[in-house]
Amino acid sequence: MDFAKPKKPVKRTDGLRLSQQWADDIAKIARNLIDYITRQLQNPDHSGLHTAFNDFSALLEKNFHAALDDEIIVEMLAQYRITKPVFDILFSHSNVAGNNPLSIAINKVLDTLDENAITPEPEKLEAFYRIVSESAKRVDKNGQARQKLIVELYDRFFSKAFPKMADRLGIVYTPVEVVDFILHSVDDILRTEFNSSFGSKRVHILDPFTGTGIFIARLIECGLIDKENSKPVYNNGLHANELVLLACYLATINIETAYYSSYGGEYQAFSGVRLQDTFLMDAKQNSIPKKPDSHKNINTNDDEKHFAESNGLTDIKVIVGNPPYSTGQESANDDAANLKYPQIDRRIAQTYLVSTLNKGGKRSSYDSYIRAIRWASDHIGDCGVIGFVTNAGFIQSASADGMRKCLAEEFSKIYIFHLRGNARTSGKLRRKEGGNIFGVGSRAPVAISIFVKNPSAKQKGQIFFYDIGDYLDNTHKLEIIKTFKSIAGLKDKWQKIIPDSYHDWLHQRDRHFKNYLAMGEKSRNKTLTIFKLYSSGVVSSRDAWVYNYSKARLLTNARQMTEFYNSEIDRYSRYKKRFPDTVVNVRDFVKKDVKKFSWGGGNWQSGFKKQIKETFSEELTGICNIRPFTKLWHYRASRFNHSFYSMKEIFPDNASENIAICISGNGKRGGFSVLLSNRISDFQFEDNGQCFPLYLFEKTCNEAAGKTQEQCSFKRLDAITDEALEYFQTAYSDNHITKEDLFYYIYGILHSPDYRTRFADNLVKELPRIPAVKMLEDFKAFISAGRALGHLHVNYESVEKYPVKILTEKKTLEADDFYVTKMRYGGRGKNKDRSVIHYNDKITITGIPLAAYDYIVNNKTAIDWVMERQSIRIDKTSGIVNDANDFARETMHNPAYPLELLQRVISVSVKTVKIIRNLPELVI
Template identity: 40%
Template sequence: MAEQLGIVYTPVEIVDFIIHSVNDVLKKEFDRSISDENIHILDPFTGTGTFITRLLQSGLIKDVDLQRKYKQELHANEIVLLAYYIATVNIENAYHDLIPKTEDNVKNQNYVPFEGIVLTDTFQLGETNESEVLFSETFPQNSARATKQKKTPVRVIIGNPPYSIGQKSANDNAQNQSYPNLEKRIENTYVASSSAGLNKSLYDAYIKAFRWSTDRLKSDQGGIIAFVTNGSWLDGNSTDGFRKTIENEFSSIWVFNLRGNQRTSGELSRREGGKIFGSGSRAPISITLLVKNPDATNKKATIHYHDIGDYLSREEKLKIITGLGSVGNPRMSWKTIHPNKHGDWINHRNDAFESFIPLAPEKKFDLKGQSFFVVQGPGILTSRDIWVYGFSRNHMAQNVRALIAFYNSQRSEFETKRINKPDIKVGDFINSDPTKISWTRALKKDLEKNKPHSFHESKITEGYYRPFCKQSLYYDKSLVESPGLNQIYFPKPKTENVIISIPGVGGTKDFTTVISNSPTDYQVQFNNQCFPLYYFEERQKNSPSLFDAAGDREYIRRDGVSDFIFKRAQKQYGKNVTKEDIFYYVYGFLHSPDYRTTFANDLKKMLPRLPLVDDVRDFWKFSKAGRQLAELHIEYESVPPYPEVKVTGDDSGYFKVQKMRFPKKGQKDTIIFNSKIIISNIPDKAYEYVVNGKSAIEWIMERYQVTIDKKSQIKNDPNDWSKEVGNPRYILDLLLSIINVSVQTVDIVSGSITNRVGNQI
């Protein structure tokens, strides 16, 4: 259950910082203290009781107030039974350790239980009338405590809310609990204020905790919410509505950004520093205090922001937190944040970006749209990659056949079960053994509909799985959860087309782009968005799905580049400009270092917008460079090795790879290919070509290794690809080619593209 709830226990350094911060802000805003009467404090997600325990031990509660505070004004909730018992013991022990000794130097032996803790799901409190009697049959005293707590005027809410947003996969049947009332409040506040298209993250558990806590505070009395949480909300594109709302709902806000986002890579990851929760969370972390002061006159919150700094280890961060002690420490250099119209608090967008022409249309296939392309869509999202992708066509086909056979057996058994038990639910029936099947929402629906599936050899194609890594792909809608628009980009196996891939909105890595000529996966870039040179319409009407057998279907080729941009470019640069020229202009421009640097924040929060450069000579330089780059990046397998690279051991004839590696950390001029072959004298420049947060060379090293999936136990061996293409040296030749591709890419970008954006930015 702890994993389902996203529970991660909190370092005491952070707990102490939050407790002392609350006390300082209480004094500053309300002229009160934690020790004062009627300052009720609630930890709604208490875990093992660390926050309440450390509060008792903090010295912030006066001896004269201790008994009253313990018996009447400290409250905690916990849903995990074991943690509930541990928290109770911890809190009670902390209190009794503080009880003054008698004149005989003996502790008062009257044991006082902590009655402020409730075994409950905090979010469920108040959802329905049933929540009034939660656990009432098993723990009647618990129900009375819950009812009492709900009537208590809480002034301070502290803690570490759970982070989880949902199941990791549909194989996990422990679907997270639904809270209709709370989710409606989120819809009417955070979602209503958001301009983002996808709002799933606004229903994350820690965001729910902020919403629940905000509604729990009494408006006439005010109060403080002090949480340590996932810090993604600070700069997330989809959490703009949350930021806008809390700015309006509170009078002052304090944010201590602890960084540590390890969903990044390379230099950015190193700059983010250590993970505060160790292996417990890879997310960025922030400490947030939201203050609701009814006497405040400002209409919007004053937002105070402090960044802990770059390149700090976990231990260094905890030492800094301990040294500062509280948001009230004058040594904390607070910066006042002024949100822009987009709801950006940090990493503001550049206003000039909006004056450019959008790459993507507002509406797909809008032939009158004013954008570079008329269509764009996500890459292929299978939700079961290990089953439907593979370096070996035959092994992948065997895996797919086995999965389909198991699915059909489950389907038959389910139908038999339904005869005697018609109300049986799919989730309660299915076998989720990951060595036999990978369930998804769509496959479960098929089971419920008693829809059979069968294997079709013709559905096997070649997929562009990761940068410069192709694998065999079983491309059938029965097993591809979200096919994107690849069925209209590549309606037939040998369809000739070219796709520009860029990251989707909300990524953490620096912007990059790559190009391919085959069906492209959703994670070639972060949530990959594909822009085609062409798309295809079926000539026949009311025809079967494009996933069905191709038969004799005919297709009409349409241009992906819009007539709008074509006419503008011809007017600006001359009638000899073609849509293909514009397509490669886009690819060239997206490689501009000036563009990527100037609009780095925009490119994380929005899809690209580009200008048509003023000077016709610059247009052709971008277009020509884009063509050169596209040829390199599409025909990468045929690029000759970089001439200065040295290869030893290839005369051994042993080309199988297990896992390529560098000789030691930081030494990248040499790659140990296998036990016989070593590649050396690799230029530093080659590592400057980065796609999706990683150098092209390191993509080859990562993807072309033998792996065994932990859950399914499926083996994926890149040496099988070498056999299937009939070239034992394939992986070695590929690596040598990519080194040269990388060097040439850097040369083209630095020679033809750098500083060509000019006064456009």
């Protein structure tokens, strides 16, 4: 086997820094080991290896209560072989590893492998082992420090060395401070709500997503189980599920070491870890196994016994942990699709989705953390406590309203400690969110949630909330969590939440908003709306392949994509002819060659199954608004774009003129935003955008000539309803108001700072509603402002250039001097100077008015959009180049286009800010 020296040494600067080269080395070594061990097991001459392997397999199945495939065991052997020195270092102070039957058995297998000279010492990992050894010396016997080291090691081990596994299973390990807070909080609840404790015979404890076993290990190390009852609780009262075999083993050793270090005595094997997919356990299955006499040796104090009998309480189920964070694989090319759970998903549909008032966003309702909360609520029955750290999206997202309603109905008390850290925001909002307690392990906001079901509670659905605060880095947040210690430490800080009629907990909506006209409505309710139709922007699911600044490069990519797609259909056809009765999953069948095609979302699967080939055509190209003030060429083959939604009714072809008000939609990552578009737009032109057009187009064809594109035309229709026009004409007693007036009135109103502030909480969770302002003069002022803004935003390329000062050492600038790679501001860090932009190494512009940066659209300043997008990008997966200079030269025939665009957008920004500041006060 090839264990060559790494190209770059592992460096340690602050904590454990594991380089990508290290991760690549680990992944390669693991693959080689898996292949090598598999080959040796297939060799009949290695009888000793077969015996040791079979014994180990039988012991694994006995200990983890699961039937295991040989492939899974071989993978675990390879992972353990790599990390064995880490195990030895981490647990060297105890005799656990030497006594644990699994340790003995797995080492026997490895000894057999080594005896056969199969696995030479992986020398390239020596630097890594040395770092671990140095870190472990500082840890010594300190339980908390050891858990931190274990978390850091294995979090990075799986996320870097086995990223697909981490992505599929949502592996993100939990900081010790968070674990301790949850455990102490649950302990406080057990004592105050149930007059009980973790050491009680009535309490059954489960970590359903145990990972390294940190929750149960810390439960022991924190002394939350009294010594008198520690042995029976350890033997029968602690339970853990885990889906990764190596983690099962690690959790077992970790828990055993914690017990030995805390209570001493002879070695005690821990048999509470199960190799189990928690989400596959149904409500009828006992999720917390218990022997008939499992707690016979646990002492119960008289006060607890009396409390339980007087309140009719029996068992209390405690579920603690960090549910998986996986929502869906990032790309179909990853071949790491997330698992399906029809039973728990059915429960979500029967509860959370039945209760929702929001009919969109159903996909996010099946996020793993939401599944975990639904599962845990079902499994604790009528009496118990759940302590989770999860994505915090459910606290305020519009799509989770039904979930919030159910939680308030199912639990007597809910404590939410909001840790923030939402990295899916930008600008000031992103800075306010602060660091994420999981570091780079999660981009989602995070919350610690304690859910209590006390059947004797006099009041149900009490919700307590605390926000950790703005601008805090993750280190500071962990210090705060440690200081508070538990929910009891927040005693006087909790904010009591009373949900509103929309089941909102935070940022509750203005109740008057529902009285205004809805811009659009997708439900079948006969509601008066302003627009007959609205649409999401285009979702391609393969942007690198179907968008490009260069039309020539786009066509080359599209031709290659089409040829490869058709060749795969040919291969599929041949396979089906040979094996006509074989059921084939086409996603699994196709070759995942990321240099030839992206098998992301889209309509390709249905056509592929029917063996319908795609025809390449240059006629399928057109210019698309992909981001604010950014145009690219777009290849519009339906098969290669996930969805156009209703965009083709708004912009049916390149010749049909129209405009549409595009707003940020549900699930937006920042504040409300709006921008006018005069061509087909991408879904992220505005954040998760929805577009409301002035016109619609109805396709009409000459039936006698046939329904080809040449014999078809498009009839233009009004998109604004007659009823909406009549409503506003009546409001102002003015029949001269036109639909175009109303369109621009809406555009003006949506820019109103008063409107955005007053209805900010509504706009986060639902589509805008448009009020009729009180005075006709104000109505006309909003129309006028809307027209002016619309003209600026659609015709931005013809707005006069802002008179900035252009600094250059050249007397005359030539075409090549305008070549741009990446613009940047003057200064750096705290000294950043936004009045200066370095366009390239030959051109710098100065004198940019800072007021221009007050114009924010789609979570960034308009200037930032130009600076970000007028650049050269290379798609990491496909290697496709997207060069803004190509659009300047090939389409605009002006190499200076990026610079001039920047100057024009500065003008647009200054003028937009001026118009907005002069808008009338919103008096309704």
